Amino acid sequence: MHRLTAAHPSLPFGTQVEVRNVRNGRSVKVRVNDRGPFSRKRIIDLSYAAAKEIGAVVSGTAMVELFLAPGGSEEPPPNRYTVQVAAFSEEERAEALRKELNPMYPETVVTSDGTWSRVQVGVFDDRDQADSLRRELAAIGLSSIVVATR
Numbered sequence: 441m442h443r444l445t446a447a448h449p450s451l452p453f454g455t456q457v458e459v460r461n462v463r464n465g466r467s468v469k470v471r472v473n474d475r476g477p478f479s480r481k482r483i484i485d486l487s488y489a490a491a492k493e494i495g496a497v498v499s500g501t502a503m504v505e506l507f508l509a510p511g512g513s514e515e516p517p518p519n520r521y522t523v524q525v526a527a528f529s530e531e532e533r534a535e536a537l538r539k540e541l542n543p544m545y546p547e548t549v550v551t552s553d554g555t556w557s558r559v560q561v562g563v564f565d566d567r568d569q570a571d572s573l574r575r576e577l578a579a580i581g582l583s584s585i586v587v588a589t590r
Contacts, residue, residue: 444468444493447476447485449585456509459484461494461502468493469509475524475587521570522560525577525584531557560587 446457451472460467470490477485484506488497496502525541525548528534534550534557541548547562561577561584564570570586577584 441488444470445473445487446470447474448472458507458509460505466494520589521564524587526559527556
């Protein structure tokens with residue numbers, strides 16, 4: 441919350457991005473350290489500190505432009521992808537969704553970092569394959585995002 445960080449659906453963790461508020465011209469460099477945003481209308485979620493830097497705290501949202509910052513990423517590009525269907529703070533809810541999806545998608549798993557239990561389907565070497573599954577899930581009413589993994 442107090443560091444210059446952001447959540448992005450597909451950029452590799454560690455990627456540095458310059459975010460510029462189109463309205464006031466203020467910009468900030470942030471490091472991607474989380475997945476999101478989970479609102480389809482947003483391209484990035486900023487930490488409180490980053491939002492404060494570009495003057496977006498009061499409004500809560502802002503029209504922004506993104507630029508890869510010099511140095512780009514400290515980590516090598518991902519070599520695998522998965523499709524994340526949901527993230528829950530309660531592991532029981534994640535497990536219930538996994539069990540519901542399992543008959544149609546037996547490769548559904550729950551991964552947990554101690555805070556979030558994420559329901560993910562499949563592991564792909566090719567982003568296009570993951571995008572294809574994401575579209576298939578959308579056709580049956582499940583919104584999801586493609587997540588880069590190691």
